[in-house]
Each structure stands twice: as structure tokens, then as C-alpha cells.
Amino acid sequence: MSRMSIPPLSLPPAVSRTAQVAEWFAREIRAGRLRSGEKLPTEQELIARFQVSRTVIREAMASLRSEGLVVSRQGSGVFVADHGTSRAFRIVSEEMRSLVEVLNVLQLRLAVETEAAGLAAEKRTAEDLAQMRHWLDAIDASIAAGESAVEADFAFHRAISSATRNPYFERFMHFLGPVIIPRQSVRPEAETPGQRRHYLEQVQVEHRRLYDAIESGDPAASRLRLREHLEAGQERYRKMVGRHQE
Template sequence: MATDIVGNLKVARKPKLSETVVDAIREQLRSGMIQPGQKLPTEGQLTEAFGVSRTVIREALATLAASGLVEPRQGAGVFVVEQISTAFGALTSEMGTKDSIALNVLEVRLAIEIESAGLAAIRRNAAQEAAIQEAFFEFDDLLLKSEPTGPADLAFHRAIASATNNPFYVEMLDVLGRRAIPCDVTSPWSTEIVQSDNYQRGLQREHLAILGAISAGDAETARNAMRLHLTASQKRYRERLQARQSFYKSASAVPSNK
């Protein structure tokens, strides 16, 4: 009996201080608060800002450097690398129209996020699960206020990626950035339809299935829920393209009054 109780207990691993610093700096990079090529504050300034030791800051910077996000320069300091944003900026210009961009990005997300959902269900700690839930409810709150939900949508998927405890899942989403979520009215890949309340509520129902599976620790169901969510998004986008083509065909067939 006692062994059964112990077996059912789950002790959430408290994030290391260096991981907290890494996550904070990654978020500033993602949001644009820290720009490519920019010099980071000194170790002393970071120590004071985060209220941690220099050892923690050095460990965090080493993690960021290993991830290819920053690079130390002898005698000059630590700088954000420029190559990542430059390379993907060039890639964006070659991807085609905003419609093809959205479909291409969804295809990439399918390859990344199905497994990230499964790993999150297995590896997430209490704080990471809370972050996923917080992003979910933030989406809901913005929807009720009729405000753009894109940032909360991206935060939801990013929190899942973070819960894998594999930083490269987060980096891939950060590289995609706003391209990953076309439903925000501020996104250049948005359309009128994806901004509709009905569309947004459909997304939230799919998010709920993903959240429920992760919270239950059910990796396979989490993978399936994420697969259904992203393939449904592909289907919806293709249907919108077909509807737009049909509209233009019918409009062009109407005789001119001139």
C-alpha cells in the first residue's frame, strides 16, 4: 500500500537558476527587446539584474553560446549572433506568397511539434505545465476581449516546446516567430477569416485537447492531439485558398457593365 502511494507521487523538478536566466534572455531575443548583433550586459550587470551569482550567469551564457544564440568576443563581451536571423530572413524572401509561407510553416511545425507535445507530457515540471495553462487562458481572455490572440497562441506552443526540456524545440519556434501563428491581426500572414471568432474558438478547442493530454501525462494522446490540431490548420488553410480561387473565377465570369 505504502509503495503504491510513493509510486504515484510526482516530485516536480525545480528549474535551475541558470535555466531561468536562459529562458528570460531567450524571451527577450524572441520579442526583439535584444536585437541581433547587440552586446549583452556585462556579467556584473546580469548578476545584479537577475539577483544570482556570477557562476549562474556564466552557466546561462555558456548554454546560450552552445545553442548558437550568442558568442563571446575576447575583450569585448558577449554578443547576440546575427547569422540566424539573417539566414532565415533570406529564407522568408524565397518562400513565396503569404499563402505558401503559411502552408510551408505548418508543414515544418508538424515535423517539430507532434513530438514536442509527447515529450512535454512526459518531461514537464509543475512550473512548465503552469506556463502552458497560463498561455491557454491568456488566449481565452484575449478572445473574450476581441483582441489579437496571436501572441498567446505562440506562447502556448512555445511553452509546450519549453516543457520538453530540449532547448532546440524552443529555438525552432523562435526562428519561425510570427510566421508560426498566422491568426494574429498584426501578422502579415493573417487573413480576415482566421481573425474570426468562430475560427479562433475552434483553435481553442484543439488547444484544450492538447493541454488536457499533457496535464494527464499521456504522451501518445498529446501527440495525436497536436497532429490533429496542425493537420486541421492545414486543411482549413487549403479550403480558404480553394474558396478564394472559386470566388475569383465566378467574379471574372460576370459580364462587365461597360
């Protein structure tokens, strides 16, 4: 069986590398350019060709496995699955170019993450809280460096889903991927670096209020803080929709 050829890729830092790698393979598989049963390159080869870390490759492969697009065979490697039999639900970055779609995804997140926040307040452990604090600190560092903090933001929300002790919440968040953080896909055209930093600092205030509610073990307050956080995001992007329609 012939080995596939992948050109070296340099991925832009503003977009999740994990999502980009997973989407590249998903497109190639669905287009039939990668055939059922074809063996993927080794982890080390993928790291070199995509110029990313081992974590990025492993998380991308996990995402593809969750969609049924690839299968792992112990001792043999990772292979393209029989992808003609099923199509899994997934939100991909191409669908998030529309402001209306951003609002739709935020509405979906409200339905799922509000309950996750309440369960996390009831069941979180000291380790869960430490993970949340770690990602909050990572967001602070990204803001200070003038970055978008997309991956740390997503990781913070995944830490909350993990704290529910219900593995389906975390799997669902992992399945959706960092693309659900809308600022990596849609950005105001005339936004200055100062305005963007102010917005991210406000988002971080909302994150820390949410963390405080979960840490205090208050399910009702945690649901409220999560709802406030995502509704604030909806309002920001709703205003953007209005400006584009003028």
C-alpha cells in the same frame, strides 16, 4: 566608432513586436547599413526608440544572437557580428504573405511539434503545466478583448517545447518565432469579427484538448491532439488557397 541612428518607431499591435524589432535589425545588417563591429544602442535607448518593453528588446537580441548576427561582449554591450561569413535559416514575415507558404510552415510544424507534444506528456513538470495554463488563460483574455492572441498562442506552443526537457525543441521554436502563427500574416478578406472570434474559440478548444492530454501524461493522445490541431489549421488555410485560385 560612431553610434547608429534609429528613428522612433511605432509598431502595429497585430504583429509580434519581438519579430519586428529582430527583422528590422536583420534587414539593416544584411543590407550592410549596420557594419560588422558596430555597437548597438543600449537597452534603454532601444526601448525608447522602438517604444516597446524590455522583454521585447531582450528577446529580439536573443533571436539575433541565435542567427549569428550580433554578439554580446560582457561589460561592453551588443555588437554587429561578422555577418558576411554565414547565413542562418529563419522564417520571416515577408515569406508568410503567401497562403502556400503558410501551408508549408504548418507542415514543418507538424513534423516537429507532434513529437514535442509526446515528449512533453512524458516529462512535463508541475511548473510546465502551470506555464501552459497561464498562456491558455492569456489566449482566453485576448479573445475576449477582440485581439488575435498571436503572442500568447506562440508562447503556449513554446511552453510545450520547453516541457520536452530537450533544449533544442525550445530553441527551434524560438528560432522560428511568432511568425509561424499564420493568422498574423494571412487573414480572410471578408471575415467578420464574429467569424474571427468563432475561429479563435475553436482553436482554443483544440489547445485545451492538447493540454488535457499532456497533463494526463499520455504521449500517444498528446501527439494525436497536436496533429488534429495543426491539421485543422491546414484545412482552414487550404480552403483559403482554393478560394483565391477560383
